[in-house]
Amino acid sequence: MKRTMKLLAAGSILAASALYGGASTAACAGCHGQHFEKKAMGVSKIVKDMSKADILVALKGYKAGTYGGAMKQIMQGQVKALSDADIKAIADIIKSGAGTPTNVATANAAAAAVAAAKVIDINAKVCDPKRIQKEDLGNKKEVDETTLGLRKTSLFQEDNVAPPAVKNDRPAPGSAPRFERAYVNAPPMIPHSVEGLLPITKDNNQCLGCHMPDVAKSMGATPIPATHFTNYRPTTVYKNGELVKEGKVVGLKGDIGNVGDIKLAKVKKLNHLYQGRYNCSQCHAPQANVETAVANTFKPDGLTGDLKTHSNLIDMMDDGVK
Numbered sequence: 001m002k003r004t005m006k007l008l009a010a011g012s013i014l015a016a017s018a019l020y021g022g023a024s025t026a027a028c029a030g031c032h033g034q035h036f037e038k039k040a041m042g043v044s045k046i047v048k049d050m051s052k053a054d055i056l057v058a059l060k061g062y063k064a065g066t067y068g069g070a071m072k073q074i075m076q077g078q079v080k081a082l083s084d085a086d087i088k089a090i091a092d093i094i095k096s097g098a099g100t101p102t103n104v105a106t107a108n109a110a111a112a113a114v115a116a117a118k119v120i121d122i123n124a125k126v127c128d129p130k131r132i133q134k135e136d137l138g139n140k141k142e143v144d145e146t147t148l149g150l151r152k153t154s155l156f157q158e159d160n161v162a163p164p165a166v167k168n169d170r171p172a173p174g175s176a177p178r179f180e181r182a183y184v185n186a187p188p189m190i191p192h193s194v195e196g197l198l199p200i201t202k203d204n205n206q207c208l209g210c211h212m213p214d215v216a217k218s219m220g221a222t223p224i225p226a227t228h229f230t231n232y233r234p235t236t237v238y239k240n241g242e243l244v245k246e247g248k249v250v251g252l253k254g255d256i257g258n259v260g261d262i263k264l265a266k267v268k269k270l271n272h273l274y275q276g277r278y279n280c281s282q283c284h285a286p287q288a289n290v291e292t293a294v295a296n297t298f299k300p301d302g303l304t305g306d307l308k309t310h311s312n313l314i315d316m317m318d319d320g321v322k
Contacts, residue, residue: 025093028078036094047094055091063087078204081196119308121180122189122287126296135295150293166288168193173210174219178309179287183300185313187283188222194286200279207280208273226314228277231268267317 025036032038036047047055061067062075063082079087125131145155153160170176176192197206208224210216216223234245246262248255256262 025090052091052095055094056087059087059090060084119178119180120191123180123182123296123298126292127299128295132295132297152293164290164293166290168286168288170194170287173197174221178222180308181300181303182298184302184307185311185316188309190284190286192286194281198281200281202278205278205280222309224273224277225311226269227311227317228273229270230314231270231274231276232317233276234262235266235268 028036032044032047039046050058058067059079059082062072063079065072065076068075082090146153151161170191170193173192179189179191181188200207210219210221211224213223215221235247236243236245238244242254243250245256246266248262250256250258
C-alpha cells in the first residue's frame with residue numbers, strides 16, 4: 001500500500017494561494033517534502049533541483065499521460081484537473097522557495113491555531129429542549145400523518161417529495177474547526193471540504209497526508225488512531241484441504257465448530273495502515289449545511305475532554321471479552 005500525497009499546513013496553503021492565483025502545492029509535500037527535497041516514494045527526481053522548464057514538461061506530460069515511469073499513475077490523478085495556468089503557477093511556487101523554514105514555521109503556527117480552536121457541537125440545535133418539546137409526538141393526542149415520516153409531507157402522494165437542498169460550503173483542509181464526536185469513539189465527521197480528495201483509490205489516499213500520526217499535530221489534524229494500525233482479524237490459512245483460523249481447524253470434525261467460536265484473535269500490530277481501514281470514507285463522512293428533519297434526544301455518556309476530538313478505542317477493544 002502506497003502512502004500518498006500529504007497536504008501542506010494551512011499557512012502555506014493560504015500564502016501560496018494568495019500569491020499564485022489559487023494554485024497550491026497542497027498535495028505534494030507528503031511525498032516530495034515541504035521543500036521538494038525528497039525522492040517521492042524513493043524513486044522520483046528531487047523536484048527542487050529541477051529547472052522550471054523541466055517541472056513544466058513533467059507536469060504537462062503527466063496530465064497528457066505521455067510522461068513518467070513508476071509515479072505515472074499517481075501523478076496523473078494529481079494533475080488531471082489542473083489548467084495550464086495552474087501548472088505554471090505550481091512551477092512558480094516550487095521555484096520561488098515557498099517552502100522555506102520561515103514559511104513552514106508560519107504554517108505550523110496556523111495549523112496549531114486551528115487545532116486549538118473551539119470544537120463545534122453539530123448536534124446543539126438538534127438537541128435544543130424547546131425543539132424536542134415541540135416535536136414530542138409521544139405526548140400528542142393527535143398526530144397528523146404529515147409528521148410521521150422524515151420528509152414531512154403527505155404519505156399518500158409523491159408529487160412534492162424531494163431531498164433537502166444541500167450546501168457544501170465547508171472550509172479547505174487545515175482551516176476548518178473540528179466537529180465534536182457524536183459519542184465516545186464515534187468515527188469523527190470530516191469538517192473540511194473534500195473537493196479533490198475523493199474518491200479514495202488503492203493508489204491514492206490523500207487523507208493520509210494530514211492525518212498520519214507523525215504529521216497530524218503540525219497540521220492541526222486529528223491523528224489516525226492506533227487501532228487503524230492494528231489487525232484484529234484471525235490469521236486464516238487453507239492447509240491440507242482444511243480451513244485453519246488462529247491455528248485451529250474449522251469444521252464439524254475440527255478443533256472448533258465455526259468461525260464464531262473464535263473469541264479473540266491474536267492482535268497483530270503493524271507499522272503501516274491496516275488495509276481494512278484504508279478507505280476512510282467508509283466511516284468518516286463529510287458534512288453539509290442541512291437542517292435536520294427531527295430533534296435528537298440522544299445524550300452520549302462520558303463525552304468530555306479529549307474524547308470530544310480523540311479516540312481511546314485501542315484501550316477499549318477488549319472490553320468485556322474474556
